[in-house]
Amino acid sequence: MNWSEFFAMGGYALYVWGSYAAAAIVLLLNVVAARRREQSVRRELQNLQTLNPSDSE
Amino acid sequence: MSSGLFTAVACALRRDLTLAARKPADVATPLVFFAIVVSLFPLGVSPEPAILRGLGPGVLWVAALLATLLSLNRLFSADYADGSLELLVLSPQPLAVLAAAKTLAHWLTTGLPLILLSPVLAVQLYLPEAAYGTLLLALLLGTPVLSLIGAVGAALTLGLRGGGVLLSLLVLPLYTPILIFGAGAVTAAASGFSPEAHLSLLGAFLVVALAFVPWATAAALRISLD
Amino acid sequence: MFDFLHKYASPRNFYDFAGILIPWLAGVTVVLLAIGLYQGLFLAPPDYQQGQSVRIMFIHVPAAWMSMFVYMVLAGAGAVGLIWHLKLAEMTAAAAAPIGASFTFLALVTGSLWGKPMWGTWWAWDARLTSELILLFLYLGFMALQAAIDDPKRAARAGALLALIGVVNIPVIHFSVQWWNTLHQPASVSSIAKIGAPAIHPSLLWPLLIMAIAFTVFFAVVLLMRLRAEILHRERYTHWVAERIKS
Numbered sequence: 001m002n003w004s005e006f007f008a009m010g011g012y013a014l015y016v017w018g019s020y021a022a023a024a025i026v027l028l029l030n031v032v033a034a035r036r037r038e039q040s041v042r043r044e045l046q047n048l049q050t051l052n053p054s055d056s057e
Numbered sequence: 058m059s060s061g062l063f064t065a066v067a068c069a070l071r072r073d074l075t076l077a078a079r080k081p082a083d084v085a086t087p088l089v090f091f092a093i094v095v096s097l098f099p100l101g102v103s104p105e106p107a108i109l110r111g112l113g114p115g116v117l118w119v120a121a122l123l124a125t126l127l128s129l130n131r132l133f134s135a136d137y138a139d140g141s142l143e144l145l146v147l148s149p150q151p152l153a154v155l156a157a158a159k160t161l162a163h164w165l166t167t168g169l170p171l172i173l174l175s176p177v178l179a180v181q182l183y184l185p186e187a188a189y190g191t192l193l194l195a196l197l198l199g200t201p202v203l204s205l206i207g208a209v210g211a212a213l214t215l216g217l218r219g220g221g222v223l224l225s226l227l228v229l230p231l232y233t234p235i236l237i238f239g240a241g242a243v244t245a246a247a248s249g250f251s252p253e254a255h256l257s258l259l260g261a262f263l264v265v266a267l268a269f270v271p272w273a274t275a276a277a278l279r280i281s282l283d
Numbered sequence: 284m285f286d287f288l289h290k291y292a293s294p295r296n297f298y299d300f301a302g303i304l305i306p307w308l309a310g311v312t313v314v315l316l317a318i319g320l321y322q323g324l325f326l327a328p329p330d331y332q333q334g335q336s337v338r339i340m341f342i343h344v345p346a347a348w349m350s351m352f353v354y355m356v357l358a359g360a361g362a363v364g365l366i367w368h369l370k371l372a373e374m375t376a377a378a379a380a381p382i383g384a385s386f387t388f389l390a391l392v393t394g395s396l397w398g399k400p401m402w403g404t405w406w407a408w409d410a411r412l413t414s415e416l417i418l419l420f421l422y423l424g425f426m427a428l429q430a431a432i433d434d435p436k437r438a439a440r441a442g443a444l445l446a447l448i449g450v451v452n453i454p455v456i457h458f459s460v461q462w463w464n465t466l467h468q469p470a471s472v473s474s475i476a477k478i479g480a481p482a483i484h485p486s487l488l489w490p491l492l493i494m495a496i497a498f499t500v501f502f503a504v505v506l507l508m509r510l511r512a513e514i515l516h517r518e519r520y521t522h523w524v525a526e527r528i529k530s
Contacts, residue, residue, distance in 0.1 A: 006324075010335035015400050019339040019393040020320075023346070026389045030382055030505045038512035045519055045528045209448060213441045217431045226427050227445060230420040231452050234459035241463065262455075273448060280440040 065150040066158045073162030076135075083131055084166050088174055091124035095178040106183040113182035114192070114243035118236050120178075121171050121196065122203065126225050128167040129207040132159065133278070137215050146282055152275035160208045160271065168200030184247060191246035191256070198259040199239040205270040206231050212277035235262065292371050294514045295523050301507040308504045315497035323490035330487075336400045337487070343393035345495040346386050347411065349502060350418055351453075353383030357425070358450040361443030370517070371510070373439035376446060377429055378509035382502055384422035390415050410464035414457050421449045435517065 009016040077084050098116045099109060136142040145155055175196055176189055184192065210228040214220045242255035323341035330337035357379045364373035394412045395405050406412070425445055432438035518524045 009338070010329060012334060012336040012400055015336055015396045016338050019342045019396045022392045022396070023342045023389055026385050027501060030385055030501075031508075033381065034505050034508035034512065037509060038515070041512045041516045041519075042528065045515060045524065048519060049525060049528060209444075213428065213445060214431070219431060223427055223431050226420070227424040230417050230424060230456075231448065233417055234452075234455050237459040237463045241466065273444065277441070277444055280437060280444060283437060283440075 062150050062154060065148065066154060069145070069155050069158040070162050073159055074165065077162070077166040084170065087124040087128040087167050088170050090127055091120050091171055091174060092178060094120040094123060095181065099181070109181075110183045110185065110247070113179065113184045114188070114240045114247060116182060117175055117178060117184075117192065117243070118199075118240040121175070121200065121239075122229070122232050122236060124171060125167055125200065125203045125207060126228060128163070129211045129224060129228070130221055132163050132208055132211045133215055134211075134220075137282075142215075142278070143282060146278060152278060153271040156208065156212075156274040156278060157267075157271035160204050160274065163208070164201050164204040168196075168204055171200060172196045184243070187249070188243050188247040191252045192243050194256060195239045195242040195252070195259060198256065198263050199235045202235050202259075202262050202266045203232060205266045205274075208274045209270060209277050212274050212281055215278075215281040235259070238262075292369060294371060294518055295521075297371055298511055298514045298527070301511050305504055305507050305511075308500055308507070312497055312501045312504055315493055315500060319490050319493035319497050322493060327487050327490050328484075333401060336397065339393055339397040340487070341490050341494045343390060343397055344491060345498045346390040346393060347415060348495055349498050350383060350387035350390050350415060352499070353379050353386060353502060354418065354421070354446070354450065354453065357383060358443075358446040361439075361446040364439055365443040365447075371514075373435075373443070374510055374513045374517070375506065376442060377439065378506055378513055379502075380422055380426050380429070380442075382505050382509075384419060384426065386498070386502075387415055387419040387422055391419065408464070410457075410461045413460045413464070417456050417460070418453070421453075425449070 007013060007017075095116055098112060102108060102112065133142060136145065146152055148155065172193060175192060179189060179192055207224075207228050210224045210231075213227065214224045217223060238255045238258050242252035242259065245252040245255060319341065323338055327338065327341075329335045357376050360372045360375035360379065363369055364376060391412065394409075394415065398407050398409070398412070399405050402409075425442055428445055429438050429442050432441060515524055515527075
């Protein structure tokens with residue numbers, strides 16, 4: 001089996017690669033969303049600390 | 058004790074029914090909505106009797122679902138606003154039973170009128186005569202379940218912003234089995250098959266919902282009022 | 284047993300423990316995904332009926348499994364939070380919802396992409412796809428309810444109750460949809476073999492299982508990441524969080 005045949009997926013390229021691309025996007029967005037949430041929380045905490053530094057003592 | 062419980066249920070029921078009787082417009086609005094939604098389908102799809110006959114059962118049930126949904130806000134929100142719901146929660150009687158009484162009052166003022174109105178609208182949709190009895194029976198078994206499940210949703214969304222739309226998002230997916238078997242029963246009867254299986258499943262849903270859902274409503278009320 | 288539970292169920296210890304666990308689990312996910320993709324895309328033979336399009340199954344079926352599994356996790360965590368008032372369980376339910384919704388969405392998209400070559404249409408009211416759609420609505424309802432309630436305690440408890448009602452209803456919904464489907468199935472759909480049919484060859488089963496495990500571990504990674512952020516947020520006025528932020 002050569003590569004162009006592999007990418008053609010027996011004529012189903014759009015559907016097969018579309019599915020795998022959709023999966024990649026969904027998995028990636030999950031990670032990105034989780035990281036962004038953590039970053040926004042961290043930023044909020046940093047602000048809390050600069051506002052009220054004695055709190056951390 | 059049990060006579061006290063009976064009195065409490067009777068009081069809660071009579072109170073809600075009296076309130077509904079004092080404000081007939083609140084009872085009428087979902088009914089008018091029901092009639093309007095059904096009348097929109099011939100305008101939007103086609104006035105062709107053959108097409109409407111096929112759509113009829115589904116349209117009637119979807120409209121009944123939406124009309125019930127529209128009336129759910131009324132179930133607890135006024136009592137929540139004036140504080141009487143807090144008293145209900147604090148009462149020594151089991152909250153689930155009182156919630157069931159309120160749900161029954163809701164059904165008597167929405168579900169029952171919907172059932173009485175449905176044959177008139179069925180005429181508009183050219184429902185075959187053989188299916189009228191099944192339509193009434195299916196609605197009789199199905200609409201109480203709609204009120205029961207809706208009560209949990211109404212209790213959960215008490216006092217929240219965007220309560221109405223949120224409520225429909227919570228409740229409509231849970232209504233799908235009732236819709237499937239309710240409309241299925243009428244379709245079966247209209248096409249000359251026995252609706253017995255559909256109706257017995259609707260009856261089973263009703264029994265199970267009656268046994269368990271009031272407890273969930275009580276829990277939801279406690280969560281929302283905490 | 285209870286000592287152990289108490290130690291790791293305290294938000295602070297869980298935060299540190301999850302921090303250690305995440306890189307390892309992420310590594311496991313990558314390895315499993317690599318093996319699953321290799322087996323699924325190269326080793327698995329094309330189906331005699333569906334040809335190469337059968338490879339969509341290695342995404343679609345695990346995503347559909349995950350959509351159910353995550354809802355069970357969500358409801359289970361919600362129940363634990365409701366009964367024992369365990370904050371960590373409450374946070375787990377809230378954190379699992381968007382991940383589960385995304386898997387449900389993926390199952391719907393890949394089901395549609397599989398349906399086009401198999402049924403000749405992007406959408407069929409097939410029992411499985413319809414159930415997935417209603418499940419997506421259940422997830423969205425849960426998330427909307429959580430978003431509408433400002434008090435975190437009420438949000439957690441209301442969400443848990445809704446999730447429990449949803450879990451009781453899922454089998455009923457699934458059964459109703461299947462019943463409805465057998466009555467209304469159009470000829471074009473019934474004539475073609477159902478996608479993801481059970482009689483499955485081992486060369487297809489292995490990549491399927493590996494992908495399913497990879498998705499499960501992936502879910503655990505994202506869940507832990509979200510939990511860590513949520514713990515920091517809820518414990519923002521405590522000393523230990525201040526310490527962790529400074530370093």
